[in-house]
Amino acid sequence: MSEVHAARRTRLRDRCQASGSASALVSRPANVRYLTGTAPQGAVLLLGRTEDLLLCPGPPDDRTDGRPDETLCVQTLRGPAGDPAVAAADLAAGQRADSLAVEEHHLTVARHRAIRSVVPRLRLADLGCAVEQLRVVKDEEEISCLRIGAEIADQALGELLESILVGRTERHLALELERRLVDHGADGPAFPTSVATGPNSGRRAHRPTDRRVEEGDFLSVCLGATYRGYRCEIGRTFVIGTSPAGWQIELYDLVFAAQRAGRESLAPGAAYRDVDRAARQVLDSAGYGEGLPVLTGHGVGLEIDEDPQLAPAAMGKLDACVPVTVEPGVHLPGRGGVRIDDTLVVRPEADGGPELLTITTKELLAL
């Protein structure tokens, strides 16, 4: 794996040099992990003129943070040695860099100022989202971690569906799902598990309450596993009891159609906004245009909410090997609603089109 990380650093270095900075300071944890294989708390990566260095405030712990790339020099700051970002800038100056690109969207004003005061002659440039952009297209190793995470989430969800649900609270169901994720080998949940019943169902990122599952409820569940740092997402909506009401079937079919339209529009070269529009217009033309979430989906990877954003104003086009969620939903205040959420990998049609990672059925199950 260490060649993978070294190759990623080389690509980033090429980008930096093209924009006039011989060295860069990476501080955003997911970016540090992407480029080094590990991200101990507070660690920063110096992409130096002559040498790359991972600076950690304490000794890295490979059991919990992943193993740092062997081609990388790791330096542990001892005691109250201050901010690793400042130490890194100082080292960059020592390597005779005249300019250092920093992640201005992550570095605070106070840290930026501290760097300037310690190494005033170093020109500070903006690295922007260069690492986030590198992260958008995944390699097969990364996709394989997402695939395993999705299998784990499917298993956890499948087991829950076999148990008795009526009378249990949203909070308990969410905790049980998280336990099952870990049982099946996840590092942990990819984000706080959402279980929403009755009038709460269909709300995006609903935080579980003490409401109990009742006959006739919609039950919507959204969960994901983290596997080797990679985070996936699945969301499904069920109905509790023997037969769904007419409005429930109608709403479900509508959201299902919207989600399918989104999925089917995933292809290399498709504009982000067109994927969003494909799903959104199904809901819009049925009169649910108001109050829809701002996103139809988003990228996933080392973070659960990465680029790209599938939204009306998003700029850009999908590439092959970009994993995204497609997750339209409708929530009717006071009544509840439906969300259906899959993680898929964009693939060319010649390879069979989008690869569905979360394979739990999307039929409307009555539980």
Add this chain to the structure above:
Amino acid sequence: MSEVHAARRTRLRDRCQASGSASALVSRPANVRYLTGTAPQGAVLLLGRTEDLLLCPGPPDDRTDGRPDETLCVQTLRGPAGDPAVAAADLAAGQRADSLAVEEHHLTVARHRAIRSVVPRLRLADLGCAVEQLRVVKDEEEISCLRIGAEIADQALGELLESILVGRTERHLALELERRLVDHGADGPAFPTSVATGPNSGRRAHRPTDRRVEEGDFLSVCLGATYRGYRCEIGRTFVIGTSPAGWQIELYDLVFAAQRAGRESLAPGAAYRDVDRAARQVLDSAGYGEGLPVLTGHGVGLEIDEDPQLAPAAMGKLDACVPVTVEPGVHLPGRGGVRIDDTLVVRPEADGGPELLTITTKELLAL
């Protein structure tokens, strides 16, 4: 409660005005919550010249984020309206402020730059850690939330001790503790629950692995509950089996003595570093000075790791009504170790001295 939040904002306003800024922008989530009673994701507080305003990227949800103070004006940004911090700065300029104090230790360089470009004539000053300083001394309402949180953590831990432990993994025990916290009314765990067995025992913030509890192990557990936003912490070490080994008893007694020395030195007016030294020198004089954690304890409140820090180089003195942890520990690589961690509130001797919130026994239990 709303008068409480309004009074806190008045105190902050007085501080700002004393340092020459008529308005302030608070962006750090725990600080926003402290001053308003709520902190929806991405929300910022504008402490304006004429009016205070909570700016939210989406509608606040009082079931999950707490209820915003009624004396406060809440404004929801619709659609992709951009950064609430930029919108707040724009409003400050509209209220004819000529200077705005921002949290430079939280605001990123990119956001700071965006504010400057939208309202170039507004002078940006540094609010520093003014809100964090206000947060150090707690009122009785806040302490009561911590007390309830500590009771919940004690209950969860007590129940675990009654169950069979041998053969279960660290990860399962941690998940079970978290479930019990929620069962007993916690909002959730205050931080990732740590369960460490055998050679892992005694490590600070150890992340649970698949190692199973064995006869003869030390078992160290650290958990906490969040209750109405307030986070407490308790840590205990047990021994598994009928009779602890000699080295286990010796090490336990030593860490217990260090922890007691730290607890007994808590008093209004005591220097942070003296509390640290009281605990540290017990371990140091027994030959464990190397490899000790950098902290003996820290403040708790809306965040689990707040000011003050009880550490060798910390500057400052304790006040009454400051809740802190006292948590020395020793970890012997390959063998394991002991941590003992309490949350206490500093009280004057006339009021009975430090108030212990986490009351689970600190006798060495053989389970």
